[in-house]
Amino acid sequence: MDSIFLYSSLYLAFLMVLSLIRALIGPTVLDRMIGVNAIGSKSVVLLILIGFLYHRVDMFVDIALAYAMLNFIAVLAASRYFQKRKGLYDEALYR
Amino acid sequence: MDIMNIIVCVLLFSGLFFLTGGAVGILRFPDFYSRLHPAGKLDTLGSLLAMTAFALFNLHHFSMGALLTSLKILLIVVFIFLASPTATHGIVDAGVRAGLAPWTKGEKRR
């Protein structure tokens, strides 16, 4: 069972790299934010997997809970911040 | 391999499948609004399935501490279910207020 968890966490890390590509090439700021949000929601799962690998789930589950809350608050704060920047994007000029 | 491990593996792999859909979807979809569909939905269900698998696997050696840890994992699931649509709505609202026009059929991808 440990090896299944090990390969699953490696696969999750690969998925996070895919999301990171979107965060790097995204044309607008909000596209990058979607990528960061996707990385956050995957890393919550990854943290618990790491907990199973080290046989200390009781410790890592607290970290995962705190990380989920932090991710949520970060996305909300960033979206509240960027919506004030009207005309920041190229698409807005065409309307 | 007893039956419990098989259930855990099936749940975990289906969760990983939906998470894959989310990661590929935000790369393939053409614009900002349609990218939110995989990011908001597939990640939520993938996390739910994977977390349920972990909670079940954690109950394998039953004790009071293991039960508490499983309850905490379920608490994370409930939190994700409340938070994910709210975060999606926050990003979409930011896009609308900044004046991003939605992609329509026939345009090239952005």
Place this chain on the structure above:
Amino acid sequence: MDKQEEKGLGHEHNTSKVENSDQGPGRRKSFGLYVVTFFIMFGVWVVLSGKFDPFHLSLGVISCAIVAYLSADLLRPTVRGLLILLVRWVPYLLWLMKEIFKANLHVTYLVFHPRMMDLIDPKIVKFRSKLEGDLALVTFADSITLTPGTITVNVSPDGDFKVHAIDKASGEPLPGEMEARIAKAFGESDG
């Protein structure tokens, strides 16, 4: 200057009026609300701390009592209404899980389809909902975001919805069955 002061006064007057109207019969500082809030919070405390010695439990009782005193107003309905709501919510949640699963299969099919660009046809759908309560509207908006190919863009307090649908088939059945089920769960259906 005068105008500003007037404006400020008017605003104050407005807010006080709102507060007054809120202190209707539903706002009665009932003891039951505190008890329900306290027990919900204490359950979360026990799960999060995981220690059962008297010291940690008494800390939990003290902090939960303080927070329950400060924020018991958050649970606006009366205690009996809340319990009935919970009972009605369970079938709705089960139905919602089934719908979420179907929606996710549909979106996954779209994601992995080789000619995905021909299949999707995003557009914004507008409609007006019959729901009235705040909680019902929030539940409806969250459910729309989680189910078939649709994301809530904007909700007004009157129930005007703006929804971004990813293809034609997923935008059509709105509001439809989901609204009826939420109205039933919150007891708003007039027949």
